[in-house]
Amino acid sequence: MVKTRSIFLVIGMLFLGACSASQFSDADQSPDELATATLVVPTSKPQTSTPDIPGISPEQVRNSEYQLGLLDQIRTVQLTDGRYREGTQGDEDYLSVSVSDFIARGDLNGDGENEAVAVVTENYGSSGTFVFLAVYQYLHDEPTFLTSIFIDDQPLFNELAIEDGEIFVDVAVHGIDDPTCCPSSETKRYYWLNGVNLTLTNYSTKTPAGDPRAVTIEAPVDGIQVSGVIRIKGNITISPFENNLIYRVYDLGGVELSVGPINVESIGLGAPGTFEKAIDLGNILTNTTVRITVEDINMKDGSLFAMDSVILQVR
Secondary structure (H helix, E strand, C coil): CCCCCHHHHHHHHHHHHHCCCCCCCCCCCCHHHHHHHHHHCCCCCCCCCCCCCCECCHHHHHCCEEECCCCCCCCEEECECCEEEECCCCCCCCEEEEEEEEEEEECCCCCCCEEEEEEEEEECCCCCCEEEEEEEEEECCEEEEEEEEEEEECCEEEEEEEECCEEEEEEEECCCCCCCCCCCEEEEEEEEEECCEEEEEEEEEECCCCCEECEEEEECCCCCEECCEEEEEEEECCCCHHHEEEEEEEECCCCEEEEEEEEEEECCCCCCEEEEEEEECCCCCCCEEEEEEEEEECCCCCCEEEEEEEEEEEC
16 A cells, blocks of 8 residues: 655655756657667657646756766756767766656645656667656756666656655566566565655565565554564465564665564465554664565565655654
8 A cells, every 4th residue: 555655754854955759850769779769669659647736847858958967977868859968879977867658746745736757768879778766846946856766777657646745656667587688586675765765665566476475554654653673464465485574674764774674474385465563763862763574585686675664753
């Protein structure tokens, strides 16, 4: 279940402030670019409809500044009609940036105005096409880049939307044995705009047979105040290896405060199961906002099978 986290948006922004490819005109595209562009062409119409409230428009996103996500240093480029290019294919200084047709709009920070999230690709002349989710806000009468998060090299997007104040993504990414052409790991995920960062709040996958792998936290509910020892409980669609999940407790800045195992009760490996765990929050300062995740981890490579999370206020 996806939970609305707007009550913590202002808290998160204050905390972080204190701490401080779509189909474009193909006339000048190389064969390599045309081949990789098909990986983000929608299989269904992108989710761009939204209530008619103030905020940034898709056209403004396509003609805004974009901060490159792959580089170690901060560098921005000016997009024109959703594109930026410098150098020649094969040169060391080559760079191509493209905004895909996947652009969704909705209120992500509770300010009553639409933000926008777009799928953006970066190519530096090699075979890699690095794909990011980029978030924009209309700030000081200008479209403003807020943040981005890396998804995969040449993933296949199926859907992008904003639901209940969170970003929903349906995307296939590469498994450990997948060839570049063919990402096979189907994922559904939700991101929360936590100040100026994107935080993964829910993640689910499918088995090779197509069965969903999902974790659901049933209690405590999102947004309540807690203290001392709390009990976290929920269910999982497919019981994990050795019937063990992992919980983690983070502050809003992403610092891990606690981690431990959670046992799953089920009739056997692969069957649905339930879990319940007492977690001691007594050593966490009062008035701290925490995020608790429950994760099903792939023991083969450490990747996520499934995850759910809840945000709580320690009193």
